[in-house]
Amino acid sequence: MTALATRLSPAPSRLEALVRQIGNVAVLTGRNLVHIAREPLQLSDVTIQPVLFTALFVYVFGAGVVLPHGGTYASFAVAGMLALNLTTSSMGTAVGLSNDLNGGIIDRFRSLPMWRPAVLVGRSVTDLLTAVLCTFFVLVTGLLVGWRREGSAAGTAGGIALFLLFSYSVSWGCACLGIVSKGPESAQGVGLVILFPLAVVSNALVPTARMPAALRFVADWNPVSAVTAAARQLFGNPNPSAAIDVWPMQHPIVTTLLWSAGMLIVFAPLAAHLFARRTRG
């Protein structure tokens, strides 16, 4: 018994510590994936919902929305569907973390000689993986309803990457929400109230040009509009926002990168701080 105990005891070097931290994150990500495998329906917001929304919006709205500079609604809508589904599904981070923090398992983790933030990072990695799945479902459904990429393959990949970066950043904001919330239900409720308007008051579903002035101002400066415009530009799809003379719509890619970096810089340390405070006892 002493062999194992002493082997664990010496303080590890910085590199060893990093390897351990990555290992801890991998173990907890694996655990989260097992949860998903056991209850695949908890993935409905990144599988069934994107398929349903994409098909519904294209067929229902597509008939009524006339794009100012031409193009089909399907080719316009797919980037918007990525925005809507990825933004709202990042709420899963809040719910998942809240579940972990309100169950007995967190005390087990806290009594282990592990890197505690791995709980947080493992959750965010899991949600990045589910975001990839969500993206896949939106694009496949898009292809079925008539969407095509009209730009280069590299540009399209870039647009997808921008979306994943953006939703990863948003999920760190949701992590903060999950940590401070009283339970998974309230995390979900508050998350929906914040994220749904954020996703909808944007250029994701309809062009902003004919919105009332106040709403249009919000929509044009909304980070969701920036990432959607950036993706439309990179996919080569119709992007009416390019005609709007505000800085974020003229520079959507840079704006998306700035927003994402900003959110990560603010929310990741904040989440780590809130998490440490919540688990200190």
Next chain:
Amino acid sequence: MIQAEGLKKRYGETVALAGIDLDVPGGSILGMLGPNGAGKTTAVRILTTLAVPDGGHACVAGFDVVTEAAEVRRNIGVTAQDATLDEMLTGRQNLVMIGRLSGLHRGEARARARELLGEFDLADASDRILKGYSGGMRRRLDLAAGLVTRPPVLFLDEPTTGLDPTSRVRMWGIIRSLVADGVTLLLTTQYLDEADELADAIVVVDHGKVIATGSAAELKTRIGGARLEVTLHAADPAAAGTLAPYVSGAIQVSHDGHRLRAPVTSGDGLATTIVRALDAAGMTVDDVALHQPSLDDVFFALTGRGAPGPGDERDDEGEPARGGEEAVSR
């Protein structure tokens, strides 16, 4: 191995610990005995680095629980009162996860999980999801989870609360064999027989304070001699007066007046003397018994209250409850 001095903790207005001292030498079992809400769980949470004390300090395996919490965690195993395993994973997946998070390599963690599942009679249930485990299986797995890294110090918070008698006895056997391996153990319990059965030393805790310490034998001697219990065929108001000359303390009379209890100094022919005295006073004796004191009596003598029996639901007021009821009933 475990030392605490003047540990204090309050949650809002509730004082959970009002200054507790503990000293558990290496290789021994300390039983921390107390009713619901006495502060047992709070003490364990502090010693296992899950809570920070408001006052006092404590060392586990030579490390301070506040300033050297990481080292403490490398040397302890914890089985909390609440279920602290992942319901959605199998028994094996839980143990492997804990092993890997504790720093074992994949192969080591797997081998150790297999070994523990075998030792704890869970081999057949290894690949079942925890939701399908019985209460006893859950507790055994929880205990196994605390042993993954073979820590020298173990904390078991009410390890048998809510278990059926067979599972309890089985758990006792497992706990005894752990200490035979040289592990130092702190065990909390509200079962007097459990402390008596397992612990080398006992601290009795009430309202966040240690109210007595010693071995089970020492505690029993402290309250003096044996206890007399007489059952009369019919209640008689003169019974207590008749018994008075033969007993060494206050006489308790049951509500219906049939049963009388009192401390006595047992000696030559005491039972005969008592039966004769009662008979001479015209009372018919159904039963007379002289008991060596149980820890129950110790508890009564120390707190003036009866000790909670095994049938009582756990409800640690003043201590953070977290899914407690579920742990017992699911």
